[in-house]
Amino acid sequence: MGRAKPSSKATDDWSGIIGPALGLGFAVFAFGLSFGVLCIDAGGTVPKAMAMSLFVFTGASQFSAVGVIAAGGSAISAAAGALILASRNAVYGVAVAPSLRGSVPYRLFASQFTIDETTGMTLAQDTPARSRRAYWVTAASIYVFWNLATLIGAVAGSNIDTERYGLDVAFAAAFVGMLAPLVRSSRARRVASAGAVVCIATTPFVPIGVGIIIAALAALVGLCRGTEPTTAGSTGGRA
């Protein structure tokens, strides 16, 4: 998703930025709605759902934490799983750093928006000026749409029978969409398969949510030599 068509006209610096940025904002809207609804379903409140989207602001981790809590897991396993998943944002930070040179306060502020979509859009541009612009336009679009959607979902959430409408598969469906662009290499496919198998195999024997953390160990094959896996530049995923 996070690809913008580079502009053919160097003078027209905004083309290929605003359109895709709004498109990404629209796309995260459905994720945000599901998040708001299921956050309430997991025993959250509207302020808690909003605090998650405003301050945590990295969708997959928010889904993961709420999913573990909803399943009856402990806060510690929910936090550990979510933060392991959020570790990729550190790599994204490095990837966008050359486009966001500036003072420390500037970079500290920019850090909050270092997620899948902003990284993808930033890396897709052909000049440093366009990269910087793409980062901020995408950040604004995603931040506004994500939080607006969370608010609407959370407010509506208390009146929705989530099981009746199948909303309990919303996170799994979203994860399928996030996973697809990440498993282009055979190594990543093996790691993904191992993650799923480990999670299923350990679930009956470990506390709820811990299977996710054990599954993350599959990524340690990255320590092995072999075909160089895709690096920070391959940001196919979403929030």
Next chain:
Amino acid sequence: MTWTLIIVLSLGAYALKAAGLVGVGVRDFPAPVRNVIALVPAAVLSALIAKDTFTNGQDLQIDARAVGVAVACLAVWRRVPLWLVIVLACAATGTVRAIS
């Protein structure tokens, strides 16, 4: 869903973002660290899909959710827009529940 959890997640997620952009900056992580972190989402996302589809607490279970996730896989494979993937998966699971 305690406030403590939300605060820990907020600080933790921000710290990870800033560690990359401000801490490491235009240098880079050592290659092994980068390789492992690059593979984490694949492992964790597929584990989450497995958990949300086939588990109920500590029990393994196959139910209407499997149909919804199968529809999601099909939709993603057919390159359906992501918001529609979610809608189709939820509709499939809801429909199976309604008729079973």
